[in-house]
Amino acid sequence: MNLLQPLLLASNSPRRKELLTGLGLAYTVKVKEVNEDFPDHLSPSEVAEFLASHKAEAYAQDISSEVLLTADTIVSAGGKILNKPATYAEAFEMLRLLSGTSHQVITGVCLLSKTFKHVFHDTTNVYFKSLTDAEIDYYLQEYQPYDKAGAYGIQEWIGMIGIERIEGSYFNVVGLPVQMLYTKLVELKVIA
Template identity: 55%
Template sequence: MIPKIILASKSPRRQDLLRLMDMDFEVVLKEVDESYPAGLTPREVAVYIARKKAEAFDESITDEVVLTADTIVCIDGQILGKPETADHAVEMLQTLSGKVHQVITGVCLLYKHRYNSFFDVSEVFFRKLSDQEIRSYVAEYNPLDKAGSYGIQERIGLIGIERIDGSYTNVVGLPTEKLYAQLVNLNN
């Protein structure tokens, strides 16, 4: 049996995914500095930040599982975080347009003072987007809370993504397939 989950994320997409998995969870948030040391690979960055988020709960958790995650978008080795302005979001989407990029989600499970960290990578193939499509999306959806400036489940994802190699839910923000496998094996 999977213990109750403390989801340390305000992401409505992660919450929706856990609901779809029929998981018993509660959202608890703590402020965490998401900076990371220079020299880490994008995969290491995602896992490092996810673990850092989990460490904030180490002293306060009893029998629950703390679930933390960090999703990053990476193109040509460059990490695209969350945009700071609408213009920055447009710039990011122009960078992704017509190219392949990686979405990497680092996940950390804290259970009984043990950390279990893992990651998933999905390759996303964007078709060439027009400036009008990009600007209209940014104006309507205001994607300042999304790594890489887009949500796969929103209009730009529906019209712009030609294909994905890897997990769809990873691109949404939580690799549910890998997560479930880790959760059922917590006590092993």
């Protein structure tokens, strides 16, 4: 794939870096601290898009010929948004909530250049088996998923033993809907 414009990834996520590298795209990483507060009245998909767009706006003055890529992944269970857990107890509570039920993982993406701004999202339904307290404790002790929305990584042990099925993009749950992103980059003539 040929990049027609330089790609700037505004994320420090090792998973997003790995996925972009897997697409065969060269990119540069630039990271800033950006407030991740959002209005309470937004739906979960609107929150994901709002946060991706909000992050992009923080970099708007920094781009010249580049296309900026920002993303935000949220977990929504029963209409409640599960952010990154701050403590073991919070992570444990999140995984108990997800246990034996389904939830949605929504990744909002913003592509921003000097000539366009394109915001979109993808949603994946994830189905967990009933998890035992011992399984949750083992996962939290061994993997410490405090940098992950919903307190889990699908690619880690808990995903291997706990996720019965998904409907939608696996990579969206990892942190970037790469198929949808690839299609948008082609449509926007960023890659050829």
